[in-house]
Amino acid sequence: MKKTSLLKKYILERNALVCPGAHDAISAKLIEQSGFRALQVSGFGLSATYLGLPDMAFIGFSDVLNFTRNIVNAVNVPVMADADTGYGNSINAMHVTREFIRAGAAGMNIEDQVFPKRCGHLEGKQIIPLGEMVLKIKACAEARDEIDPDFVLNARTDAIAVAGVDEAIRRGNAYAEAGADLIFVEAPRTVEQIERVVKEIKAPVSINLMDAVVGGKTPLVSIDTLRKLGVARVSIPVGPLFAAVRGMREYLDAIKGDRIAEGRTDLVVPFADFKNLVGFDGFRDLERKHLPSFIE
16 A cells, blocks of 8 residues: 555544654654654754754755655655645645655645744744635645645644634634645644544544643643544654653763763663664675675
8 A cells, every 4th residue: 555545544544643753764763663653754853953943944845855755765654744834835835745745755734824934832923814825725735636646635723822723623624625634733722622623623633742842732631532532643743852862961961071981871772773773784785795895
């Protein structure tokens, strides 16, 4: 089954498909290795890891496309791309849709924030007019249907923070009617709001959780509870990145002051594990087969 078809199948089950966020190919491999059935490219993570900047539209589409292609090629599970606001108007968003499909992504998020956008759990967001976003989704859906109708178009609304939950529901239904396969309602403030959007939006609904990260707008609700409510997808976008930062800090604290981390095997993975993660032995086999002067 195509990855797009597989992801669409998972979404239509409305069974709280958990999609951790990957910020590079290594994090994507670890997500797959941990048994997750799909993953989400984190635009927040890409901006932070490649530029050292916040998620405020500093990273351009060409870079995001290349990083996403690397992540797609590194794993066998479906990957959802992050299209931000579509990098422009409806015509730009059509181009973005085609390019993500050609890069092998199984779906993408596109949001109704004013450019330059910002992380959904930060203050100062603005949203574009409903009609403008509907046209943008229709354009993306047209591009999708030209190449792969199963590519999952995930329309995100940040309306709760700006205009309240009623407007988020109104927009969610309009986006679904325009051709979105999944409606991503960003930053609901209560379990009751989550329950409302799932019940009143006539399409599968995605929810974003900050998980162990302190400071998110959405209450921490168990996956089982979200599954019972009928949530289709649960993204955990920054947990892997924040865990990686914590791990690197702990290691660097152990070696600062001209020390070495002798015996601190609790701080790092074994070299053999890392070689396995990046497929070292497979490439050694290729060398053995194809190089005239292979050295054991």
